[in-house]
Amino acid sequence: MNEFHVYDTTLRDGAQQEGLNLSVADKVAIAGFLDQLGVGFIEGGWPGANPKDTEFFARARDELDLRNAVLAAFGSTRRAGVRAEDDPQVRALLEAQTPVVTLVAKSHSRHVTDALRTTREENLAMVHDTVALLRSEGRRVFLDAEHFFDGYRTDREYAVEVLRAAADAGADVVALCDTNGGMLPPWITEVVSAVAESVDVGLGIHCHNDAGCAVANSVAAVEAGAMHVQGTVNGYGERTGNADLVSVVANLQLKLGREVVDPDRLAQALHLSHAISEVTNVVPYGRQPYVGASAFAHKAGLHASALRVDADLYQHIDPAKVGNSMRTLVSDMAGRASIELKGQELGYDLSGQPELLQRVVERVKSLELQGWTFDAADASFELLLREEITGDRLDYFDIESWRIITESESFAAKSLSEATVKLRAGGRRVVATGEGNGPVNALDHALREALADAYPELAEFRLSDFRVRILDTAQGTDATTRVLIETTGGDDTWDTIGVAPNIVHASWIALVDSFTYGLMRRGVPVRLSAEEQPLPADVRAAAVPVH
Amino acid sequence: MNEFHVYDTTLRDGAQQEGLNLSVADKVAIAGFLDQLGVGFIEGGWPGANPKDTEFFARARDELDLRNAVLAAFGSTRRAGVRAEDDPQVRALLEAQTPVVTLVAKSHSRHVTDALRTTREENLAMVHDTVALLRSEGRRVFLDAEHFFDGYRTDREYAVEVLRAAADAGADVVALCDTNGGMLPPWITEVVSAVAESVDVGLGIHCHNDAGCAVANSVAAVEAGAMHVQGTVNGYGERTGNADLVSVVANLQLKLGREVVDPDRLAQALHLSHAISEVTNVVPYGRQPYVGASAFAHKAGLHASALRVDADLYQHIDPAKVGNSMRTLVSDMAGRASIELKGQELGYDLSGQPELLQRVVERVKSLELQGWTFDAADASFELLLREEITGDRLDYFDIESWRIITESESFAAKSLSEATVKLRAGGRRVVATGEGNGPVNALDHALREALADAYPELAEFRLSDFRVRILDTAQGTDATTRVLIETTGGDDTWDTIGVAPNIVHASWIALVDSFTYGLMRRGVPVRLSAEEQPLPADVRAAAVPVH
Numbered sequence A, B: 001m002n003e004f005h006v007y008d009t010t011l012r013d014g015a016q017q018e019g020l021n022l023s024v025a026d027k028v029a030i031a032g033f034l035d036q037l038g039v040g041f042i043e044g045g046w047p048g049a050n051p052k053d054t055e056f057f058a059r060a061r062d063e064l065d066l067r068n069a070v071l072a073a074f075g076s077t078r079r080a081g082v083r084a085e086d087d088p089q090v091r092a093l094l095e096a097q098t099p100v101v102t103l104v105a106k107s108h109s110r111h112v113t114d115a116l117r118t119t120r121e122e123n124l125a126m127v128h129d130t131v132a133l134l135r136s137e138g139r140r141v142f143l144d145a146e147h148f149f150d151g152y153r154t155d156r157e158y159a160v161e162v163l164r165a166a167a168d169a170g171a172d173v174v175a176l177c178d179t180n181g182g183m184l185p186p187w188i189t190e191v192v193s194a195v196a197e198s199v200d201v202g203l204g205i206h207c208h209n210d211a212g213c214a215v216a217n218s219v220a221a222v223e224a225g226a227m228h229v230q231g232t233v234n235g236y237g238e239r240t241g242n243a244d245l246v247s248v249v250a251n252l253q254l255k256l257g258r259e260v261v262d263p264d265r266l267a268q269a270l271h272l273s274h275a276i277s278e279v280t281n282v283v284p285y286g287r288q289p290y291v292g293a294s295a296f297a298h299k300a301g302l303h304a305s306a307l308r309v310d311a312d313l314y315q316h317i318d319p320a321k322v323g324n325s326m327r328t329l330v331s332d333m334a335g336r337a338s339i340e341l342k343g344q345e346l347g348y349d350l351s352g353q354p355e356l357l358q359r360v361v362e363r364v365k366s367l368e369l370q371g372w373t374f375d376a377a378d379a380s381f382e383l384l385l386r387e388e389i390t391g392d393r394l395d396y397f398d399i400e401s402w403r404i405i406t407e408s409e410s411f412a413a414k415s416l417s418e419a420t421v422k423l424r425a426g427g428r429r430v431v432a433t434g435e436g437n438g439p440v441n442a443l444d445h446a447l448r449e450a451l452a453d454a455y456p457e458l459a460e461f462r463l464s465d466f467r468v469r470i471l472d473t474a475q476g477t478d479a480t481t482r483v484l485i486e487t488t489g490g491d492d493t494w495d496t497i498g499v500a501p502n503i504v505h506a507s508w509i510a511l512v513d514s515f516t517y518g519l520m521r522r523g524v525p526v527r528l529s530a531e532e533q534p535l536p537a538d539v540r541a542a543a544v545p546v547h
Helices: A024-037 A051-063 A088-095 A109-116 A120-136 A148-154 A156-168 A185-198 A214-223 A245-255 A269-280 A301-309 A332-346 A354-369 A378-390 A439-451 A456-460 A473-478 A503-521 A537-541 B024-037 B051-063 B088-095 B109-115 B120-136 B148-154 B156-168 B185-198 B214-223 B245-255 B269-280 B301-309 B336-346 B354-369 B378-390 B439-451 B456-460 B473-478 B503-521 B537-541
Strands: A005-008 A041-045 A070-076 A100-106 A140-146 A173-178 A202-207 A228-231 A398-408 A415-425 A428-436 A462-471 A480-489 A492-500 B005-008 B041-045 B070-076 B100-106 B140-146 B173-178 B202-207 B228-231 B398-408 B415-425 B428-436 B462-471 B480-489 B492-500
Touching: A005 A245, A024 A041, A024 A051, A024 A269, A041 A051, A051 A070, A070 A088, A088 A100, A088 A120, A100 A109, A100 A120, A100 A156, A109 A120, A109 A148, A109 A156, A120 A140, A120 A156, A140 A148, A140 A156, A148 A156, A148 A173, A148 A185, A156 A173, A156 A185, A173 A185, A173 A214, A173 A228, A185 A202, A185 A214, A185 B214, A202 A214, A214 A228, A214 A245, A214 B185, A214 B214, A228 A245, A245 A269, A332 A354, A332 A378, A354 A378, A378 A492, A378 A503, A398 A439, A398 A503, A398 B503, A415 A439, A415 B503, A428 A439, A439 A456, A439 A503, A439 B503, A456 A503, A462 A503, A462 B462, A480 A503, A492 A503, A503 B398, A503 B415, A503 B439, B005 B245, B024 B041, B024 B051, B024 B269, B041 B051, B051 B070, B070 B088, B088 B120, B100 B109, B100 B120, B100 B156, B109 B120, B109 B148, B120 B140, B120 B156, B140 B148, B140 B156, B148 B156, B148 B173, B148 B185, B156 B173, B156 B185, B173 B185, B173 B214, B173 B228, B185 B202, B185 B214, B202 B214, B214 B228, B214 B245, B228 B245, B245 B269, B301 B336, B336 B354, B336 B378, B354 B378, B378 B492, B378 B503, B398 B439, B398 B503, B415 B439, B428 B439, B439 B456, B439 B503, B456 B503, B462 B503, B480 B503, B492 B503
Parallel strands: A005 A041, A005 A228, A041 A070, A070 A100, A100 A140, A140 A173, A173 A202, A202 A228, B005 B041, B005 B228, B041 B070, B070 B100, B100 B140, B140 B173, B173 B202, B202 B228
Antiparallel strands: A398 A415, A398 B398, A415 A428, A462 A480, A480 A492, B398 B415, B415 B428, B462 B480, B480 B492
16 A cells, blocks of 8 residues: 555646646646556646645546546644534545545744644644544545645654654655655755654655755665655745656656656656646747757757767666657657658658658758647648658638738727638638637638538537647747647637747647648549539438548 | 865856857956855866966956955876976966966876776876976966876775875875766765875865755765865856865854855845856856855745744745845735735835735635636746735836738748837837837837837836736647746846736736836836826936835
């Protein structure tokens, strides 16, 4: 039962990060990614303290199908002078119906008297009673001993007494928290080793990065005997953030030989870290260890030839183990190989076509330099690949022009967007106008309206996600904009991308790709002329997708 | 002579960072800032290998007036089979005329044979000869033992022999390099301690952050006996970067009681770190330990009341010691206490005004439910607070309407946005039009144009960052949009927010807040009527900000 495990607190402590604000849907999505990463426990939030978190646990029960992880609710020990069963905050923890409850408790005597304003004895009773109540209701209980390391310096005996109160009442794990993040590894080693001698309960570690040592501290604690390690994906968290879970896990697994998560899951670390960034909309940090875009990027020069001889001489680990890859100036071999692999995945056999592959590699590289990112937009990549294979763009219509007007109705009230597109399809010139509550929305409506006769198949497409990122922000509103659109068409979902200085233009590119890809996947023929009219609906239903 | 010292390699190893490209003037500017920070040595570059670096050393002699730091030239040991005095690269090192030369040498036997393709013996001779030549020319010599820790694992004896060759020839310091950045602190401690026993020369440490442990590793090496610590400002460097010098120095000085730099200089760390960011044009990392914008920012409402009682309970150090300061973040987790604290920080005494505080708390919570996030937009929060205190919105102009037209020129090519605003200011009705490569850009131009006469102070404001987040993405293009704008106005920078279904409308709200806040901070009076005309520029220059 008390095996070594990883406890993720991205959704609770990570969400304390400045500028990070997660909706309930965001939290559900992130929990799914954390489960794929193979963490043992996911702390979902603080039910009762925060209506969003209460809702999260309710929705998690219906919507989340966790394969590896167990959900934990976070909350506080009971208030002073109140029975645990009468404390609404404690009751909310039970109502979250999670197998695990993690309780935060004061373990620093000055925090007890000065911040909590109660007595040392009452605090011990609060810990004991709350743990006991949760245990009697069948919960597994973890205790976060807040400010433990600072508390241990101030009053060692009291800090340990708090741990004992929790252990005596049946807590499985007591996590020692460096809440202010100021510890250095030797101090962590010393305290964890001493505590392991004096209390008989599983020890955990929870570090913050204020001294730049959160990862090293977490690893030091595990080496000193902790069997539960907390952290957040991408090191999200208040101030300088929490320990970055991917770095901690990778260090333990790849450097210290501990089996922390399944190696196949660790190999998805880069993908999952980036997927979570997309949800949080926090720009990924290029220099992030293991999963940063630059983490295995070599400015060739001096090393270039040696790198080719033996890359291991220049890399601390094989980047594939965390889903990353080496990047150098001489990497077009690797580039061709991965394009070939990607083509295979999409159903195109590109082996034995080095010139084609080289063309695709060069086009992708040049576009990515401008801000395109095809790993988030498979459908746009497939259209690009198809274009290079056939030598032709797939044009379902001939665009003449588009225009969008956005107008205020009054300052504090609303605004309205109106888009007009002019194009040729189905043998006719069409001018159509659509309204929307934003420019992209209006454009989407106008384009559908214009194409409705020639391509009735479009009716089932729906934009299901729309994301915007401003690139090269140093230039403010002059910067490049990247738009990612996810479209759903009944059973399938596809992602397209557009990049342009103008956000509306970037959206237009992604929108056209979205429609084009959806039509192509359904085997819909191009109907530019009057002869190429859509088939009746029942005949269309029997059409077979191209691949 | 061999006292403990800090050796900065921002200009050489830091410049290897992906996307970082320093001109000679940039390097001279950064060297000046490094000197102010109080580092002992500044590695300026590799003369001879790189014409820019050769020029840097020439210009440094004329232009740099270093008060604390000594300049070092970096280069390699002589080539195999050539006398040191005949190697042009070694001669270039002498021609740089620096008091110190730092030589990089192979200390990993496989790198000697496989990468350098010479013999183990010749490599030792290369180290000895080059050090000896430089010493005979009066240079102080430091040796960077490349891949030392990996080499020590592979062939301990040879790695140490390389150090001895340098020491015997007169090197002052041999710096042990974790070139691939894969070490963990206990390994560093073990190796540095062992080496200190077996060679009689000052030891240095040079760490990279690939395992997320560069700061901890550097501190561990110093604790194990290193008297020379290398790093870069802001942790710049190839891949995941080098050890962040400010974190290393702050940990040694503020946590381990070593006097590394003058405390008054350390108190400038935040200013110097940001000044260097301005030169490198790398966006500062908010979560950077000690000097990050978020490093002492507290979000949780839970702590706010206690924070008021004793901030030290919640901070690992006094932020003033590195030139930073505590910030309270306003969010839906905030209660009255944190609003009061935030008010204080902004210069408003709100104590004894519970109703006002309650009103603000409720307004913040209700807005945050709609997607606003004030912890990322201090300026918008201050305008909201001011409005609740005075009962009035601060309107620098009366808006009548705005409109933006975005039009395609052709599909693959460009698009153009044109904005028209109609408003009253300075006693006139103004209709102004601005063009831009996107709707917000156009709106920014139009609004500036419209207000230029009434508020010439706007000319110095510049949008320095622009971020968009689509909220509740389940609804696709019908979703709510949140826009965050950062504006710079000479010495100060402020953040504003806008939330609306329409991205253009959200941008408009954030833009108006940005202009309003900037004008308010400068004490600019509202000039709606014709009588309220701007003062001449020289009078304005003397105006005092409101707080």
